[in-house]
Amino acid sequence: MKTVRPQRARTEVLRRSKDVTGTIRKFFGDGKARVDICVPALAPNHPKGIAGAAEAYLSAAKNRGGIRLLTEITGENIDYCKSLMKTADVRHMANIKGNFAVSETEYLATPSSSGFSPRGPVLYSNEAAFVRHHELLFEVLWMNATPASKRVKEIEEGLGAAKNELHYDPLQVQRLYLEMVKGAKSEVMLLLPTVPAFHRDEAIGVIALLRAAANRGVEVSVLGPADQSLVKAFPALDSRDKGVAGSVTYKAISDASSPNTATVLVVDRTASLIIEEKDASRSSFLDAVGAATYTTSEPTVTANIHFFERLREETELRIKEERSRKDAVLMQDILAHDMTNYNQVIKLNAEVLENKVHDEGLLGLVRTILRAADGAGSLIQRAKSLSKAMSQEKVVLHEVDLSRSLEDALSLVKQSNPGRTVESQQSLTPAKVVADEMLGEAFVNILSNAVEYTEGTKVPIQIRLDETEETAEDSGKKQDYWRVTITDHGRGIIDEKKRLVSRRHLESAKGSGLGLSIVRALVVDRYSGRLELKNRIDGDYTKGTSVEVWLPRA
């Protein structure tokens, strides 16, 4: 039986040539699962110290794996490093001065690459505490190093090494900030977190530099708080810069979009600077700023660009929505006031005429005017409802009694059509859905359409209510619905129009008196429900329509 003697724990400085070469050979020669090596810039023709030993080991250990080599890759040693990359995992760190190797069990170091001598000194340890300490040290360095492939690409494409710098000195931060804006060649992206940040930047000359950058053709895009002082300041900047190659655009972000308190600057899509706002109450830049992170690292700069562009897109979308909302309010206003006034003039004058005219032929004409006025009034009312639904900024949905809403709508439509007999068959059960007070508007529109497009005095309508569910394809989440099916015997809706209604509500407005547009805007857009239009008789749209309204159950 063979007895394995445990290795004696030792930490020592080797000075004799025999000990040095023997220990190094043994360190690299053992069948270790992993060896981490940290050396300065490798010089292939003159491998020295551990680097020289490592080089020998690496060439001997081809295809074995398990080696991590941390070094500085330069234009001089790039080819050599590329050859090393075939057998080891290599990373680059600028100005690395370490000169050690560590495995799971041993640690080896020389004082410096130039100081190596076969006679030593070489520090060796197999004591667990020393080994573990240097393992951790190597991990920290490794995590902060650049993958060799990226560094090689940078050198081969003529790019400088990526820089990642953390600055704590406010004066240095200010200098860097100004230099970056001043040196911008094609594009500046700047996110100002607060109003005081803008004023501080203005005081140190950043805003003037932005203007100067725009004047020399740089595209300058600034995002900042929706504060009047900024909103006023930047359009002024804009107008001053009209006619020059570049421009300064300022977009006010909503408070909700800007939870951060850092200034984010990206210049020419190659460098970014993030400046913490340590104390927002201070008016001086030097007093207010905290640490700043400067980087030219492509992934980090790209991430900052993405963040800025995303915020800008959200802001543009919000501005567009606000504009649409204002347009909708204006439309609502025109409809509510001016159009209604004109309609009122037509209606009252026609009614006065109706009372004065005795000629049956003329009376028929007057009554036609009155019917048209009533139709216009109804259309105005519906358009107002749609406009109101579109213009609401915040929609608060709550539990609504669906059956009650249907009954009220039916009653209203019956009252509004005194010359028609609405023969409704409905089987309504207590049902609660997530909606709001505008839900009835959807049913009034569906029922009004049914009355309008059914010929004859009698208007048969069936209303059915049942429970159903749907599972979302993407998330697999199940949603319970109440489904209202309103079936009429009207002249029907051609298939093309049915498709339009299901696709885009505004396209469907043509010829439907806005009714289904409103229904879609409410059911689909407002309540996250579904709207489906079907033929009452399969394959024959002329026999009437079944409108299915799916509403999320409360």
Place this chain on the structure above:
Amino acid sequence: MVTESVAFSVKSLGTVSVFTRVTARGVPKEAERPLSRVADTSSLNSRSTKKPITERSKRSLAIVEDEQDLLSIYSRVTKELGFDPVIVAREGEDIVRAVVEGRASPDVVIIDYRLPGMNGIEAAKRILKHRPATKVIVASADDSVREESISLGFTFLQKPFSLAAFSDRIRRVVSQLSEGP
């Protein structure tokens, strides 16, 4: 700039000079414009308005509406209902000033909400300070002022309304007026 003319006949009961502000419809700034009184006696022969409702004693009515054609038709109908005189104005401030200065004493005021300058409700409140017994009908397309109107004791009539509804509201308001000279 457009100067609009009054479309209905005006019986001269004295011209009241009123200084008005610029309106959306182009009434000249600082223009002198009469606060009109309608006293046309032609019959309307309306089924709903056949019988004058103020025949026992003449009631005064003021109409405040910036839409000229509406002003005309309101005047015609109310005149047929027996109001005399019918005073018309196109701005709230005009009628308020006329009431304050004693040039108009309307028993009933029919007023639009959205007017150039002072809104209809504000104008009505000021009229009531000087003539608390005056009854006010707010005739507006703007449903959002319904509650405020009602809370102030006014009658709210939402546009568009029918001739029958118009006459009916006026009858109801007149029936609330105390008998007087």
